[in-house]
Amino acid sequence: MASVDSFGAKGTLDVKGKAYEIFRLDAVTGEGVDVASLPFSLKVLLENLLRTEDGADITADDIRFLGAWDADAQPDKEIQYTPARVIMQDFTGVPCIVDLATMREAIADLGGDATKVNPLAPAEMVIDHSVIADFFGSADSFERNVEVEYERNRERYQFLRWGQGAFDDFKVVPPGTGIVHQVNIEHLARTVFTREVDGVLQAYPDTCVGTDSHTTMVNGLGVVGFGVGGIEAEAALLGQPVSMLIPRVVGFKLHGDLPAGATATDLVLTITEMLRKHGVVGKFVEFYGAGVTVLPLANRATIGNMSPEFGSTIAVFPIDEETIDYLRLTGRSEEQLDLVEAYAKEQGLWHDPTVEPRFSEKLELDLSTVVPSIAGPKRPQDRVALTDAKSSFEGYLPTYTSQPEAKVPVTLADGSSFDLENGAVTIASITSCTNTSNPSVMIGAALLAKKAVEKGLTRKPWVKTTLAPGSKVVTDYYDKAGLTPYLEKVGFNLVGYGCVTCIGNSGPIIPEVSAAVNEHDLAVVSVLSGNRNFEGRINPDVKMNYLASPPLVIAYALAGNMNVDLFNDPIGQDTEGNDVFLKDIWPSPAEVEATIAEAIDSAMFTKDYADVFAGDDRWKNLPTPTGNTFTWDPASTYVRKAPYFDGMPLEPNAVTDIEGARVLLKLGDSVTTDHISPAGAIKKDSPAGRYLAEHGVDQRDFNSYGSRRGNHEIMIRGTFANIRLRNQLAPGTEGGVTRDFTAGGEVTSVYEASENYIGAGIPLVVLAGKEYGSGSSRDWAAKGTSLLGVKAVIAESYERIHRSNLIGMGVIPLQFPEGQNAESLGLTGEETFAISGITELNEGRTPKTVKVTAGDVTFDAVVRIDTPGEANYYRNGGIMQYVLRNLLKG
Structure with missing residues (x-):
């Protein structure tokens, strides 16, 4: 300290x-x-x-x-920021623990003490990303899904149980408990942190970094927390500060109050649209003003959660009475409440709505202007007023199907039949931390379900309906309010406590519906209460995805199609055949508030979090390895020793320029980490699927890429394999394919081409457009890129976390000269590349530009190594190698 x-x-x-x-x-x-x-x-x-x-x-x-x-200055001052704690979810957290376990062996191999590799900052992991909604619509859906989850993930869970015992200050919240960000705001976050340092009890602001970009949800509690790549999180775990530039801060003034009919989801979609349009990438956003005072904590958390969608590093609310009330509601001790209030007031961190801090830029929103909205069909910032939803869908439809007027007869296993049309809602899911942490929209959805049942309405038969709350508290208040039976009657049975649909764990849609969709090229949709709706993310059969509030998710399940005007068209008929409109079943704000007051109390939180790290009998009975180092199972297809330290010398090798490189992929704008990083289901005919089959794994046990993140062999094969990826080097294709110039330019998988290039000693380059690497803070987007043999990425612009992660994996991020791109420079991707000037790093300097020669084209690319800390990581071949060498020296 x-x-x-x-x-x-x-x-x-x-x-x-x-x-x-x-x-x-x-x-x-x-x-x-x-x-x-x-x-x-x-x-x-x-x-x-x-x-x-x-x-x-x-x-x-x-x-x-x-x-x-200086509020007006552009960021150029680096600081070393030390977060109070690290929070992880299991998809991104498992590779962290795999890497720490591998580091223990590596440090021992180099003559050091294995137990030096140990979290120096408190670390907490919530296992929430592994449950898949295989089963839905029945009372035992939750139990069946959890049972399958344990069957699929036993090796990973045993490994995490070992880690919980082997590493100090590392706690695991077991499966079936909740979503990491909701568990964070309801239980783990302190707002003011305490820790004994040299025998003295210190108090300081709770800060955190997380291995999920939506770590920002905790911003609603006055906690400065944001997402980092898994490799940065590992460094923080090991006591390394996070290098960051002092950012510009955007002040967002709120006034007024939300009108009746508008929800927190509508508010957050409005703010997302505004801030994405304004441009806040790399900036802090801070909310202030009288409107903050009337905004419930759950709404603040909903807004903070969406920070990655509008691109800011954080979207934070200061501490005030509402913060204290929420901490009290969620079962925090009176001693903690007293400390938070006293500390915030003593340090000038208590919100005064009459005071306006100095900001770099300012925006303003009158909450009374917010209208019911959805976002889609492929980006969270593409807000559509609900009044325009039908016409917007109709405008997009021709780009998603060659048969816009198709009607396909479908007969289900139970004998029921219907015509399936474009726009059919095939998934309606209340899911994701964004909204399931918010009682107003969750109670609103349940009350809408109750009114729908009373009118005799139910979901359309082609809709897969799922309910995945963010914590068990939601189930408790649904039960106490007597609303659970109504949700179940419209098909929204509990399927699990986890992210589920929002991260692509929707499970298969109804089989007969899937067959019709694929045979007739139908453009069907999902409607989910999540934060991400990127192409190919939710389900491979579903082309168009819309974000909506939980009440609207149920409404669309009842209506059954996006081609419905919810304001003017009926969503169904009652038991007497009369048309029922959305306004007939929409609950009033007074009904919602009255139900919340009656159904939610602090005892629920105290009970559900009393023994949150213990787990159920399944977790407790897992056989758990012991010892300071992990005993790797060579037959495991889930957890394998990482290759990052193989042959690593005690001192780093000199940085070299790049010669004779070929282009692995040439990509356009807005390529997200979803496009790059392995995610979703593993297909049988993919390189990863073939690897699993060769290792004796049946297709039904393939599981998802996310669940196999601890196996680099799987992850390499799934990098750049998204089914919606468009590689301009192989025009007319979609998915993880490229041209292999070691084989005459033939089209093959990205992985197989990479293997051939590595075998021939040829370094690789990726060309890309604007906003490269936007989306989730996926460490495997950078790890996979590096392990495929990519030495440099040249893009028009980057999103913050992915650029940093590339450096952390020894890949240099370069930027085309201002106003230029691959097209303007005439690059086809068939050229051989040379990049010179990188060697300046050996002399302790970071070059501002390097010379790129591509065939007959030469240009100066901007070096996006932005801080001295990043330069140190790159010189060492990556952040993990840098940390390991420092541990050995210490």
Whole structure:
């Protein structure tokens, strides 16, 4: 911890007789310093620097610079930020623990102590990404899905149980408990953190980094938390600070109140559209003003959750009475509540709606102007007012099917039959942390279901309906309010506590419906209460995906088609044959609030989280390995020793320029980490499917890429394999294919081409357009890229996390000159590339540009190694190698 206190900031805070050591922000003084007017989020960063000042990585000048922050300046000052804790979900967390286990062996092989590889910051993992909605629509759906989840993931879960025992300060929330971000806000988040340091109890702002981009949900609680790649999270676990540039801060002023009929989902889709249009990539967004005061904490968390969708690093709300009330509701101790309030007020972190901090940029929204909305058919920022949803769908339809007027007769196994049309809602899912943490929309959905049942309505027979809450508390308040039976009658039975549909774990759609869709090229849709609706993400049979509030998810399940105007068209008929309209079953705000008041209390949270790390009998009875190092099973297809340290020397090799490289893929704009990283189901005829078959795995046990993230052999084969990826190097194709110039340019899988290039000693390059790597903070998007032999990516622009992750895996991110791209430069992707000037890094300098020669074309590419810390990672071949070498030296 800090060994220097240049400002004499160390002090004591007494809270009802209990003393805490704090670092006082008002101690920071100097020319131009004005701590009081700093945005909330920068005050949190300032405290972080004060507390961790060591005179080397963090100096008095760094602290003074932040205190005198110039709101108008472009970010160019790097700071070393040390989060209080790390939070992980199992898809992204398993590779972290695999890498830590591998590092233990590597450090031992190089003569070091294996137990040095140990979390130095508290780490918590919630297993929430592995459940798949295979079963739905029945009372035992949840039990059956959890049973299958354990069968599929036994090896991974045994490995995580080993990790929980082998590593200090590492806790695991077992399967079937909740979604990581909801568990975070309801239980794990502290708002003000306490930790004993050198025998003294310190209090400081709760901050975190997470291996999921939606870590930002905790911003609603006044916690500065954001997503990082798994490789950055590993470094944080091992005590490495996160290098970051002091960002621009966008102030977002809220006033007014939401009108009747508008939900938190509608608000967040409006804000997402506004901020994506404004441009907030790499910036902090901070909400302030009188409108914040009337905004429930759950709505704040819903907005914070969507930060990755509009591209900001965080979307934070300051601490106020609503924060305290929520902490009390969710069962936090009175001692913690007293500390949060006292600390926030002492440090100037308490929200005053009459005060306007200095911001770099400002936006404003009158909450009363928000209207019911959905977003789709392929991006969360593409908001559509519900009044325009039908016409918007009709406008998009011709681009998704060659038969817009098709009607296909379908007969189900139970003998029922119907005509299936384009726009049919084949998945309606209440899922994802974004909305299932919000009682107003969850209760609203259940009340709508009740009114629908009373009118005699139910889901259309082609709709797969699933309910996957973010925690068991949701089930408790549904049961207490007597609403569970109504949800079940319209088909929304509990399928699991996890992300499920939102991350592609929707499970198969109804088999007969799937057959009709694929045979007749129908453009069917999903409607989900999630945050991501990128192409190919939700289900391979579903081309168009829409985000909607939980009540609208149920409404669309009843209507059965996107080609319905929910304001003017009936969504069904009652028992007497009369038309029923959405307005007839939409619950009033007063009904929702009354039900919340009656059905939700703090005892539910206390009960459900009392023994949250213990797990059920399935978890407790898993055979668990022991020992400081893991005993790898060579036959395992889930967990394999990572290759990153194979043959690693004690000192890093010199950085070299890139010669004789070929293009592996040439991609367009908005290629997301979903397009790059392995995700979703593993197909039988894919390289990963063939690998599993060769290792004796039946197709029914293939499971998802996410569940097999601990096996690099699977993940390499699934990188750039998304079914919607369009590689311009192989025009007319979709999916993970490219041209292999070691074989005369023939079209083959990306993995097989990569193997041939690696075998021939040929380095690889990826060309891309704007916003390369947007979306989830998937470490495998960078790990897979690196293991495929890619040495450089040249794009028009990057999203923050993926650019950083590429460097963390030893891949150099380069940018085309301003205003230019592959097309304007005449690049086809068939050229041989040379990149010179990278070797300047060996002399301790980071070049601003490097020379790229591609056939007859030459241009200067901008080097996107943005901080000295990133330069150190790249020189070492990656962040993990850098950390390991430092551990050996220490």
